[in-house]
Amino acid sequence: MNIAHAFKPPLSSRKLLNRILVTGIATFILISFLAPLGYMFTTALKSTEQMSDPGVPPWWPFSRVTFAYQGQDLEIYQVPMDGETRNLALLKKTRKESWFIDPQDPTAEPILWEGNWRTLSPAYKSDPRWQNFKKAWDDLNFPRLFMNSMIIASFGTVGAVLSSISVAYGFSRFKFRGRNLLFLILIGTIILPVQVTLIPTYILFSKIGWTNTFLPLIVPHFFANAYNVFLLRQYFMQIPNEMDEAAMIDGANPLQVLTQVILPQSIPALTAVSLFHFFFAWNDFFSPLIYLASKPELWPLSVGLQKFNALYGRMPNLIQTGALITLVLPVVIFFLAQRVFMQGIVFTGVEK
Amino acid sequence: MELSPVAVNTKRIDTVKKRNRNGLTPLEHEREKWGYLFLSPWLLGFLLFTLLPILATLVFSMTDYSPVNAEATTFVGFSNFATMLTDDKMWISLWVTIRYAVLAIPVSFIFGLVLALLVNSKHLVGKDVFRTLFYMPSMIPVVAGALVWAGVMNTQTGWINVTLKTVGITGPDWLGEVEWIYPALVLIGLWGLGNLMLTLLAGMQGVPNELYEAAVIDGASGWRQFRHITLPMISPVVFYNMTLMLIGAFKYFDLAYVLKNGTGGPSDATLFYNLNLYKNAFTYNLMGYASALAWVLFLIILILTILLFVTSGRWVYYAAEVRK
Numbered sequence A: 001m002n003i004a005h006a007f008k009p010p011l012s013s014r015k016l017l018n019r020i021l022v023t024g025i026a027t028f029i030l031i032s033f034l035a036p037l038g039y040m041f042t043t044a045l046k047s048t049e050q051m052s053d054p055g056v057p058p059w060w061p062f063s064r065v066t067f068a069y070q071g072q073d074l075e076i077y078q079v080p081m082d083g084e085t086r087n088l089a090l091l092k093k094t095r096k097e098s099w100f101i102d103p104q105d106p107t108a109e110p111i112l113w114e115g116n117w118r119t120l121s122p123a124y125k126s127d128p129r130w131q132n133f134k135k136a137w138d139d140l141n142f143p144r145l146f147m148n149s150m151i152i153a154s155f156g157t158v159g160a161v162l163s164s165i166s167v168a169y170g171f172s173r174f175k176f177r178g179r180n181l182l183f184l185i186l187i188g189t190i191i192l193p194v195q196v197t198l199i200p201t202y203i204l205f206s207k208i209g210w211t212n213t214f215l216p217l218i219v220p221h222f223f224a225n226a227y228n229v230f231l232l233r234q235y236f237m238q239i240p241n242e243m244d245e246a247a248m249i250d251g252a253n254p255l256q257v258l259t260q261v262i263l264p265q266s267i268p269a270l271t272a273v274s275l276f277h278f279f280f281a282w283n284d285f286f287s288p289l290i291y292l293a294s295k296p297e298l299w300p301l302s303v304g305l306q307k308f309n310a311l312y313g314r315m316p317n318l319i320q321t322g323a324l325i326t327l328v329l330p331v332v333i334f335f336l337a338q339r340v341f342m343q344g345i346v347f348t349g350v351e352k
Numbered sequence B: 001m002e003l004s005p006v007a008v009n010t011k012r013i014d015t016v017k018k019r020n021r022n023g024l025t026p027l028e029h030e031r032e033k034w035g036y037l038f039l040s041p042w043l044l045g046f047l048l049f050t051l052l053p054i055l056a057t058l059v060f061s062m063t064d065y066s067p068v069n070a071e072a073t074t075f076v077g078f079s080n081f082a083t084m085l086t087d088d089k090m091w092i093s094l095w096v097t098i099r100y101a102v103l104a105i106p107v108s109f110i111f112g113l114v115l116a117l118l119v120n121s122k123h124l125v126g127k128d129v130f131r132t133l134f135y136m137p138s139m140i141p142v143v144a145g146a147l148v149w150a151g152v153m154n155t156q157t158g159w160i161n162v163t164l165k166t167v168g169i170t171g172p173d174w175l176g177e178v179e180w181i182y183p184a185l186v187l188i189g190l191w192g193l194g195n196l197m198l199t200l201l202a203g204m205q206g207v208p209n210e211l212y213e214a215a216v217i218d219g220a221s222g223w224r225q226f227r228h229i230t231l232p233m234i235s236p237v238v239f240y241n242m243t244l245m246l247i248g249a250f251k252y253f254d255l256a257y258v259l260k261n262g263t264g265g266p267s268d269a270t271l272f273y274n275l276n277l278y279k280n281a282f283t284y285n286l287m288g289y290a291s292a293l294a295w296v297l298f299l300i301i302l303i304l305t306i307l308l309f310v311t312s313g314r315w316v317y318y319a320a321e322v323r324k
Helices: A013-044 A131-140 A142-173 A179-191 A195-207 A215-223 A226-237 A241-249 A254-265 A267-283 A286-291 A301-311 A316-350 B005-016 B026-060 B067-072 B079-086 B088-120 B127-139 B142-152 B159-166 B178-192 B194-205 B209-217 B222-233 B235-251 B254-259 B273-283 B287-315 B319-323
Strands: A062-064 A066-069 A072-081 A084-093 A097-101 A111-114 A124-126
Touching: A013 A131, A013 A316, A013 B088, A013 B127, A013 B142, A013 B159, A013 B178, A066 A084, A072 A097, A072 A111, A131 A142, A131 A301, A131 A316, A142 A179, A142 A215, A142 A226, A142 A254, A142 A267, A142 A301, A142 B026, A179 A226, A179 B026, A179 B287, A195 A215, A195 A286, A195 B026, A195 B273, A195 B287, A215 A267, A215 A286, A215 B026, A226 A267, A226 A316, A241 A254, A254 A267, A254 B026, A267 A301, A267 A316, A286 A301, A301 A316, A301 B142, A301 B254, A316 B127, A316 B142, A316 B194, B026 B287, B079 B287, B088 B127, B088 B178, B088 B194, B088 B235, B088 B273, B127 B178, B127 B194, B142 B178, B142 B254, B178 B254, B194 B222, B194 B235, B209 B222, B222 B235, B235 B273, B235 B287, B254 B273, B273 B287
Parallel strands: none
Antiparallel strands: A062 A124, A066 A072, A072 A084, A084 A097, A097 A111
16 A cells, blocks of 8 residues: 555645535536436426416426315415414405415314415425326337337447448558548548438438338448547557457458457447447437438337427426436436446547 | 568568569458458448439539429529529528527537536546536437427426526526527537537546646646646647537537427527528428538538638647657
């Protein structure tokens, strides 16, 4: 053990102050930054009535409290009386004065309160509607949307990873004429907007009958893309050439070098690339919007949720429930794989 | 690339053998063939899904092609481009895109930089937790994120206006008023800044500590250290992100479409260049005209990127190049 560490002096008060200050600011920003998720969680559990009820606080799923009195449901209000606030059930209301029943003592005479009952706050209780999940799940037809997203993202990922491995291997290990120019063109495609290739590609796919199938969303990914190739190439180049040569002396051909030497050492990069593509495909909105426009049974989650929103604008609580069940999978996978994922981002962005 | 003794050896044997007409030894020739073979998925894909479509878009841009009446397609020369000049919607969409970019790029960049500085601070307790949580919203699907924010920005029940109300301010109709829609979009966009934060952070961590130590000895303040050491040293990462953000503004589509159901409202304030292109191609079926729009978009992005690269020599500092 390091001796200096063993005798670490206590934090000076200035350092402690800095820590509190910086951590405090970061916490404040983080809470504001993630507050919309709090809104989503609480709204997802609200009743539809609460969404249009300004009398009840919006921070939590609440519902008004009622009291059953002689066959009718009376609303309970918080009534200020004799310096304290009592929860009383409203029996008879006029603009100037109202009569209340005390739910604790319903047989007693109605209590008279002078003032406009509209100025009173209603009594409310915590009332999360877990059944919203069931409803959104069914109305969205979540299992089908989920399956569609899964199919598109999984097959696309297989294609993107396999093709990018091949191309990255070609760029990192072989000398051929035009290699630098081709690599420059590959990187150049990053700035290319999809729109500039969109219309002919769309016409081609519709001519060969691929529109309203998954094929336009999967097949183009079997031809590699700049981001994945770049990341894998950088990674492959760090693997010493001597290992390839040793394998070649043992009689391995280039394909065997790839599968037996390069790939086993590139698991982190392969994981990162797989995750990138999977999430890209999972979140992609534009392509399915165009290619699956008239085939609702093939819509993935992204398009399904948007159409759901357009249809159910009057039920904002269910929209939040739908958003919640849509983002759970990507967020959970992210937390499980965050290390390899975040390293991959850094690798593509910095190692230029 | 260093050659191992084995490689040097094989090379010497090969040079003794006769070379083919390209000046390559048989082994090198063999390797070259393998190289092209491994590249073939991308070469084929580039040809099929990039190069040919770009050229085809150019051809389409000179026609009045419409999928509902494809037989009647005629060659119209440059008239689609001439139409663009007098097309109000085109100018509106270009203006909308520029207005958004001018607001979004600086604000997003500064916010990303602040986050990176925070999670890089030696005073921050629990750095990994903050990094992960600040990055996490970037993983949320755009459609889901847009709907969550649309709820938060609701005039009556949204948390933003409810919070403002508690301090006596009547919040605006964020997504319904022309002057508030851009701040709203920028605010929503902050959820996607994870990559910016992480790459800036990695850039900061790559700055050699000696530089700061020397600056402290010279008595430089925290701000001057940031201005004269951190910022120049991370300028390549800044450049990379600036390029992506600028291109991103011209590719902007998903959020505007989801928040306003593709209407472009209020009063065309979210009619981004790409949304206008999409509507022409897929709503009005004017694919010839949309192709012309696409080519102009391509040229704009190309020119902007070239401009960025040309000016980058003045403010991007590549430490590795100097060392050579």
